[in-house]
Amino acid sequence: MHDGSGRIVVQNLTKQFGPVTAVQNLSFTVEPGSVTGFLGPNGAGKTTTLRMLLGLVSPTAGFATINGSPFGRLGQPGRVVGAVLEAQGFHPKRTARNHLKVYASAVGVPDQRADQVLQLVGLGSAGDRKVGGYSLGMKQRLALATALLGDPQVLVLDEPANGLDPEGIAWLRTFLQSYARSGRTVLISSHLLAEVEQTVDQVVIISRGQTMYYGPLDHLRQSQQSRVIVQPSDVGALVTALRAEGVQAIEQLPDGRLAVAGVTSKYIADAALKAGVSVYGMQEEQIDLERLFFQLTSGQYAAPGYPGTGYYVQQQPPQQGGWA
């Protein structure tokens, strides 16, 4: 039924909820042996994509496979893929242990497995408490325990850090890395790069339902570039001058200054002089990863013509990394 490869393939996936296009022509693959981060701001379409991958939402177009097979044809999906999803529920009156036993039967593993995964996620002593009394973090742990019941080859987690304390996050990080290192596939979504930066090897960055970058995180790191912050006398004139010279990566900062990437400060000074614009101040700045992530995804909120934010935002593609 499935090829056992541990590979996740998302191919031209599109989902339309009435007038809302949640996911648009999304494609990427996730290979086993590494932790892949699935990143994008709120509303970017992460949850919808993962739910389509897991057969919970039917795509409007395109397809997604796990181990070469759509979810519905995995046969015993619980043995192949485990998932921790947002808004995945528990019956408040059921104890954690009973919850796990219910799904242990469905997955087809012995009841002892329920105790094992309870211990594994650190809920061993709370197993006989009703889930209604659990904190958000405990529920996240229980969701992970449920996902691990079938000892799956592929693990999919949708914003699993939500509700976890720092200790829990650190634990999850170590756990996921060792899980991937044993040759399995881990796909983890987040709206914060910083949250998963130390966990993931690969990233898929999406914005407004479309892939913005997909490839190794290291390539993204290497592509970090410097930018120049400049305070001109006439913002509009300098922007026009720079764009006339083919400079696209111009962004207006909230304080009114311009951030220009891809060119030196000397270049900007010359351009300003030619355009007859005075420069009151200029400084070079290294763009950090978070900044880059924001740039890649800011299109969602800082689209050209959108009032209030920089008007000239253009995505500057990183030099390396696979582009979708």
Added chain:
Amino acid sequence: MGLMGNLLQSEFRKTITTGLWWGLMIPTVLLAFGWGLGTGFLGKGFVDLASQSDVEQLSDIFGITPDQWRVSLFGIARSINVATIFPMIFGGLAIANEINRRTITTTFLTSSSRGAALSAKMLVYILWGAIFGLAIVLSVALGVILSSDSSQLPDASGWLALATAGLVASVLMTMFGVGVGALMTSVVGTTVVLLLYMLLVENGLSLVLSINGLEQVIGFLPNGSVNGITGSVAADLFMSSAGVVPDELQLALRYMAGAGGAFDWWLSGLIFLSWTAIAFVGGWAATARKDIT
């Protein structure tokens, strides 16, 4: 254990790991027992009244004296019908609760297909319908036996027929609930709709139909057909022991048994099964395609 066996065990565990089953079982038993007891007393009182000389012509109608009328039959059928409301609600919550609590996500993530998960659920609830049915029949019997004279009670084969009809009715009511719950997907909606319809709406409708001489239609309605299962068995049993019963009285007897306008018990069962199938297929179609977000 095969895949289906796994899902059956999983679905059964779901039902016994929350308090809902006994939360509904207690009122079921109490109601069934209370109705059995109450209708037993009523029947007995009626027979005592009828045995007084001034209504003696009644006994001529049946060809036997009132102290031999098996009046408890009517109460038994009615009590069973009332008590099966609870297994129906139990079934109604099966899928609605999972959607409401969002456990349906995990259920679908751990089953080979949505169809398999829904089938396993239905099978488990059929079993629960039978368990509730058994509890109902036993509770009603206890109540009736305590309050009736032995001459008013059914004979062994009568008991067997009524118990079977009660079990069938309870199973079907549970399945009907499962279907409606799958269709409505809301816990409150399902409960309110099931209760309102079965207890009020259809009874009002039946009254209107009877007044207008359209009582045959009642037998086609959900409540009319499911009540017809036990009601027809009870009415048939009464008449078979009462000798010759005039036609116009037969109708009155069937109304008394809760089988007014209803067909034979097996036909009533088939009609109600069709309603169950409609609800379940509709619910299945809705659940099988639904985006779980």
